[in-house]
Structure formats: C-alpha cells, structure tokens
Amino acid sequence: MHALEVTLEGLGLAGGVAVSRSGFLVLTYPGSNQPSVRSGEDLRYQLERARRGFDLMENAAHLMNGEYGAGDDDDPESLFDLVLHAQTSFQESCVSFCERADACFRLALDFGRGAALGDDMERFLNGITLDRATALLDGASPANASERDFLVRANDPLPVLP
Amino acid sequence: MTLSLETIRRLHAWRDGKPTPRGNVLNVHITEPEDLLILTFLRMGGESRPWGVAIGTLAEGPQFFTAPEARNRELVGNMMVEVGHLLLSHFDHPDYSDIGPTEYRESIRQVWLPGGTHIEMLQNIAAAYARSRWQRDDIDTLRSLGNLCNALFIENQRPGQQTVISATDALRDCYVFPTANIRQGHLGHLLGWLKPAHSRDEQLDGARTAERKSVATVLNPDVERDVLQPLVERWGLAQKANDENAMATAAQGIHDALTSELRARWQETADAVEFLNADSRKRNVGLRDLVQDSNKYMFKSWGERALREAAGEVPYWPNVFSDNNTRVAGREFQKRNASAQKARYLLVHGDRELQREELAAGHGVIGTVTAVDVKHKRWTVTWTYPELPTLKEADNLAMAGVPSLVLAVVSVDLDSKTLELKPKWSREKNVSGQRYFAADDGRWKGRHLVLLDDAAHGLTERKAVTTGKKFGNDDIVNLLGQNARRHAAYDFEGRVVVDAPEEADVS
Numbered sequence: 001m002h003a004l005e006v007t008l009e010g011l012g013l014a015g016g017v018a019v020s021r022s023g024f025l026v027l028t029y030p031g032s033n034q035p036s037v038r039s040g041e042d043l044r045y046q047l048e049r050a051r052r053g054f055d056l057m058e059n060a061a062h063l064m065n066g067e068y069g070a071g072d073d074d075d076p077e078s079l080f081d082l083v084l085h086a087q088t089s090f091q092e093s094c095v096s097f098c099e100r101a102d103a104c105f106r107l108a109l110d111f112g113r114g115a116a117l118g119d120d121m122e123r124f125l126n127g128i129t130l131d132r133a134t135a136l137l138d139g140a141s142p143a144n145a146s147e148r149d150f151l152v153r154a155n156d157p158l159p160v161l162p
Numbered sequence: 163m164t165l166s167l168e169t170i171r172r173l174h175a176w177r178d179g180k181p182t183p184r185g186n187v188l189n190v191h192i193t194e195p196e197d198l199l200i201l202t203f204l205r206m207g208g209e210s211r212p213w214g215v216a217i218g219t220l221a222e223g224p225q226f227f228t229a230p231e232a233r234n235r236e237l238v239g240n241m242m243v244e245v246g247h248l249l250l251s252h253f254d255h256p257d258y259s260d261i262g263p264t265e266y267r268e269s270i271r272q273v274w275l276p277g278g279t280h281i282e283m284l285q286n287i288a289a290a291y292a293r294s295r296w297q298r299d300d301i302d303t304l305r306s307l308g309n310l311c312n313a314l315f316i317e318n319q320r321p322g323q324q325t326v327i328s329a330t331d332a333l334r335d336c337y338v339f340p341t342a343n344i345r346q347g348h349l350g351h352l353l354g355w356l357k358p359a360h361s362r363d364e365q366l367d368g369a370r371t372a373e374r375k376s377v378a379t380v381l382n383p384d385v386e387r388d389v390l391q392p393l394v395e396r397w398g399l400a401q402k403a404n405d406e407n408a409m410a411t412a413a414q415g416i417h418d419a420l421t422s423e424l425r426a427r428w429q430e431t432a433d434a435v436e437f438l439n440a441d442s443r444k445r446n447v448g449l450r451d452l453v454q455d456s457n458k459y460m461f462k463s464w465g466e467r468a469l470r471e472a473a474g475e476v477p478y479w480p481n482v483f484s485d486n487n488t489r490v491a492g493r494e495f496q497k498r499n500a501s502a503q504k505a506r507y508l509l510v511h512g513d514r515e516l517q518r519e520e521l522a523a524g525h526g527v528i529g530t531v532t533a534v535d536v537k538h539k540r541w542t543v544t545w546t547y548p549e550l551p552t553l554k555e556a557d558n559l560a561m562a563g564v565p566s567l568v569l570a571v572v573s574v575d576l577d578s579k580t581l582e583l584k585p586k587w588s589r590e591k592n593v594s595g596q597r598y599f600a601a602d603d604g605r606w607k608g609r610h611l612v613l614l615d616d617a618a619h620g621l622t623e624r625k626a627v628t629t630g631k632k633f634g635n636d637d638i639v640n641l642l643g644q645n646a647r648r649h650a651a652y653d654f655e656g657r658v659v660v661d662a663p664e665e666a667d668v669s
Contacts (some may be wrong), residue, residue, distance in 0.1 A: 028210075048659050118169070123169075159547045161517060
C-alpha cells in the first residue's frame with residue numbers, strides 16, 4: 001500500500017488515484033487447505049508501519065558517505081550499481097534471507113573475516129583474520145596484546161584427565 | 163557445553179581443514195537396518211500437508227508415494243493412508259502388526275529424518291489428521307497416523323531420546339564442523355564436508371555446492387516452477403476435461419519428478435547413517451539405558467494408548483496444538499529437565515569429553531585422596547581442578563566411569579580446596595571386571611580420582627509430578643491465564659497512529 005502511494009506520487013498521479021485503506025486477508029488453519037477470508041480489514045496501521053520501515057531504510061542509505069541522495073539517483077542502473085558495490089557486513093543470519101548472501105560470504109572469506117564461520121567466531125577473533133588465527137594456533141608468535149589475548153582464549157579450556 | 167567452547171572447537175576444525183570427531187565415543191544409537199526407518203517428505207510451496215513421501219527401512223530401501231495435486235486433500239489423504247499403513251506397522255500398531263507395541267524390546271524401532279523441516283512435518287500431519295472428523299472409510303488409519311506423528315513429534319523434543327533422529331543433529335553430535343551454525347542445518351552441506359578431499363577449499367566448495375540443492379520439505383523454487391508447475395497445470399486441465407489418459411500421463415510426470423527429489427533426500431539420510439555406522443569409535447555404554455528408556459517412553463506416550471484404542475476403549479490422546487493449561491506446561495517443562503539430566507548422567511560416565519565439559523562447568527573435581535578415616539569411613543580429597551566447583555554439602559559425587567561408586571559430600575572447604583566425603587558402598591566391588599577396594603581400605607589413599615556431580619534427575623522427576631498437581635482453589639497457578647490479544651492499532655509501545663481507537667473499544 002505504501003509502495004503504491006510512493007509510486008503514484010513519483011508518477012505524478014497521487015491527486016487522481018486514491019489507494020484504498022482497506023483490504024482482505026486470506027488465512028488457513030495449520031494443516032488445513034480451507035481458506036478463511038477476512039474482508040474489510042483496516043490496513044491503516046500496517047501502512048504506517050511500512051512507512052516507518054521505508055523511512056529507516058532511506059535514512060540508512062543516506063549514511064553511505066553521500067553516495068545516495070545526490071546525483072543520478074533516479075537512474076535504476078546507477079542505483080543497482082550502488083547496491084552491488086556497497087560495503088557489506090556479512091552475518092550468519094544473511095544466509096537465511098538475502099539473495100546476496102553467497103557473494104558477501106565469499107568476500108568475508110577472502111578477507112579472512114570470522115563471520116564466514118559464524119557471528120560467534122567474528123566476536124571471538126576480535127579483528128584477527130582467520131589466516132592469522134590459524135598461524136597463531138600453529139605456533140606463530142603473537143605480535144600484539146590482542147593476539148596474545150586470543151592465544152590465551154583459544155587454548156583448549158578443558159582439563160586433562162588423570 | 164558453552165558457546166565459546168564450541169567456537170574454539172570450530173576454529174581448531176577450520177585449522178585442521180576438516181570436521182573433527184567430537185570425543186572418543188559416539189553418543190547416538192544406530193539400530194539394526196530392519197528397525198531403522200528413513201522417512202522424508204516433500205510439500206508444495208504454501209501447503210502444509212505432504213505432496214510426496216519416501217519411506218523405507220535401511221534394509222529394504224525406500225517406497226515412494228506422491229499425489230499429483232498437493233492442494234487436493236482427497237488425493238493427499240489417499241496417499242497418507244498408504245504411508246500410514248507402513249509407519250504404523252513399523253511401530254507395531256496393534257491393528258497393523260501381528261506383534262503389537264511393547265516397552266520390552268532388545269532393539270529399538272527408530273525413524274530417521276533428514277532434518278528439522280521434516281520433523282515439523284510430523285506435527286503438520288498430526289494437526290491435519292489426529293482429530294479429523296472427515297467422513298471417509300479409512301479415517302481411522304489417518305487418525306492413528308496423526309496420533310503416532312504427534313507422539314513422535316513430542317518424543318523428538320525429549321532430551322536423550324533415541325526414537326526420532328534428525329540426521330543433521332546426529333552428525334553434529336558426533337563431529338565438529340568448520341562451518342557456521344546456520345549452515346549446519348543442511349544435511350547435504352554436512353555430508354559435503356565429510357567427503358574425502360585434497361584440501362579444505364575443495365571440501366568447502368563441495369559443501370557449498372551441495373547446499374544449493376534443497377534437502378528440506380520444500381523443493382528448490384526453480385524445480386517447482388519450471389518442472390512441476392507445468393505438469394500440475396496440465397493435470398488440472400486434464401481433470402477439468404475429464405481426460406483420464408492425459409491425467410495419468412501428467413500424474414506419472416509429477417510422480418517421476420517428485421520421486422527423484424525424494425530419493426535424493428532418502429539417500430542422503432541413508433548416507434549419514436552409513437557414515438556413522440562406519441565410524442570406528444566405540445558406542446557410549448550409557449546408550450543401552452537410553453534406548454531402554456526411549457522404548458518405555460514411546461510405549462507410555464503412544465503404544466499403551468494404541469493398545470487401549472484397539473481394545474475398544476477411548477484413550478486420552480494429547481492435544482496437537484496446546485498443553486491446554488499452565489500446570490501441564492510446567493509439568494512437561496520439568497519432565498524435559500529431568501530427561502536432560504538423566505541423559506547427561508547416563509552418557510557422561512562413558513564419554514571422557516563430556517567428563518571434561520562437566521568439570522570445566524564446575525560439576526565435579528579432579529583430586530587426590532589425602533586421607534582415609536577407617537573408623538568413620540570418611541575420605542579427605544584435595545582437589546586441583548576446577549578452581550571453584552559448584553558442590554555443596556549433601557551433594558553426591560560419582561567416580562567417573564563407575565556410576566555405582568557414589569560418595570556423599572560431608573563438607574567443602576574452598577580455602578584449602580578439600581572435600582570430606584562419605585562413600586556409599588562398604589565392601590569391595592567388582593564393576594565390569596574391574597576390582598574396587600572396600601570404602602575403608604587404606605589403599606585408596608594417594609589415588610588420583612575424577613569425581614562427577616551425580617545429578618539428581620529423580621528429584622526433578624518428582625518436581626514434575628508436584629508441578630502438575632492442583633493444590634486447591636487458592637493455587638497461584640489458577641490465576642495464570644492467556645494474555646489478551648492486541649489489536650493491530652497498538653504495538654508494544656502503544657498507539658501506532660495518533661487517532662487509533664481506544665484500546666478498550668477494539669480489544
């Protein structure tokens with residue numbers, strides 16, 4: 001509904017066409033194929049939530065070092081290009097919903113980010129790359145306090161049994 | 163097992179470039195091939211009932227059942243009746259087997275599924291059929307199938323059970339995979355890591371390639387859209403035109419396409435079983451008791467009721483959707499706590515890795531017997547690990563690997579790191595061919611021991627019974643009710659828009 005309104009406004013048709021504030025929901029009970037139609041649903045509140053979500057996304061886009069919000073933003077190809085080359089912060093949850101998760105995972109792996117092995121690994125490595133962590137585990141000397149701390153934490157914390 | 167411990171293990175596995183065995187024993191029971199049923203489902207996008215089912219024991223191989231149109235509940239019902247006969251006979255339902263269910267079995271009837279979505283399908287089937295009032299001749303089969311699926315779904319959530327096994331969970335129990343947790347829910351991904359390869363990158367590529375193919379109950383969208391959708395449309399048009407030949411041709415095409423997908427899922431589950439079977443590690447000795455326990459639970463929650471139903475009685479079948487009241491929910495919560503404690507207790511003595519985890523959590527000590535008071539039959543033990551155990555007076559400690567040798571904690575001195583213990587046995591003992599001295603034998607002095615907290619699962623079981631009881635009309639649990647539903651005009655912060663109606667008017 002919100003997307004319809006934004007599109008109509010973009011096309012200059014907002015004055016001539018009104019978007020209905022009511023709709024219908026089609027629901028089913030679990031395990032049943034029998035649809036239950038609820039007509040006359042007041043969708044004003046869902047509309048408001050969607051508007052807030054879009055606003056948040058736009059605010060986030062404005063934070064991209066001025067790359068959005070100026071210049072050729074209306075050109076779909078430029079926007080597409082902007083999204084493709086934007087900096088990403090790959091997380092474990094991306095795998096479950098994002099089309100770009102595969103590419104971002106590959107980038108995270110290339111940069112040796114712990115996130116490639118999970119969010120907990122990213123926190124555990126605390127900025128140390130996977131290659132460096134592997135080298136430290138294989139006996140390389142720690143170069144700074146962060147690496148020394150990592151080695152203390154990465155050693156097997158379990159006791160040796162008699 | 164703490165989160166950071168699991169992270170460290172994963173990091174070491176990444177360094178090794180392959181999945182690493184978890185501990186020196188396997189903690190998953192794999193039953194005989196003729197008792198091990200593999201069950202996989204497929205469903206149409208947006209539907210909750212199956213579209214196709216592969217079912218068969220490891221010994222006999224799969225049989226495939228499909229419906230040409232997953233939205234036609236008559237066709238799906240017909241298919242599920244056939245599936246029901248096989249599943250009910252596997253678990254010895256009295257109407258579908260000559261033997262009938264029993265809690266005293268040497269072996270265990272298991273059902274293995276590829277992963278979580280297939281287990282959820284058990285609940286969907288239960289929801290569709292367990293309490294169905296559908297007017298058809300074979301409705302009893304569908305109801306029985308629904309009740310069995312509900313029992314299997316509930317049993318699957320009980321810690322330590324060995325009846326319903328998810329292949330992904332079994333592999334994760336036995337290996338540490340060098341990959342993110344979220345990817346470890348995909349059976350193909352895990353099997354990809356387990357295939358022999360020359361390098362870590364090769365294994366990773368293999369696992370990621372396998373991951374692109376769905377193993378869940380839904381098909382890959384392109385397969386459903388490009389292969390199956392045209393066939394289903396053709397079947398629908400033929401049905402409208404009453405063209406039986408065209409219907410049969412389209413139905414065969416749908417069957418072939420679904421069978422190929424089902425076979426892949428069935429085979430991957432079988433591969434996981436075979437892989438674990440080929441593992442040279444020993445089986446945890448505690449599994450024998452867990453298997454007996456699983457047989458008993460399954461008989462109590464399902465077998466006994468099925469027998470009563472077959473005898474013409476009207477047994478109580480649990481509600482598919484709800485525990486119905488907070489008291490029952492509380493009881494079930496405590497019962498699962500007790501099951502978790504019991505499973506840990508039964509497994510920890512046969513698994514040194516679990517013993518190390520217990521000690522790291524403070525649930526026991528590594529120590530030396532520094533004095534044996536022969537007169538009072540008391541030992542003094544000085545511990546070296548951990549720094550701060552979670553022990554207190556009146557706790558019980560068992561000797562690691564010998565759960566029958568139990569010592570009661572008389573006192574704990576945290577400053578001098580000493581425990582005063584009272585052994586609960588007296589004479590010399592012979593356990594599994596090993597001799598253990600009498601409790602007052604001075605030769606215990608100087609022995610290095612691993613003592614583990616003897617979790618009181620019996621106490622939690624009693625707590626479960628108490629939680630389920632109603633203590634009169636003033637019982638505080640009587641005050642607990644369902645939360646009121648919230649109107650869409652309100653969220654957790656209050657009104658969504660300024661002119662939202664008063665909450666009292668819309669709730």
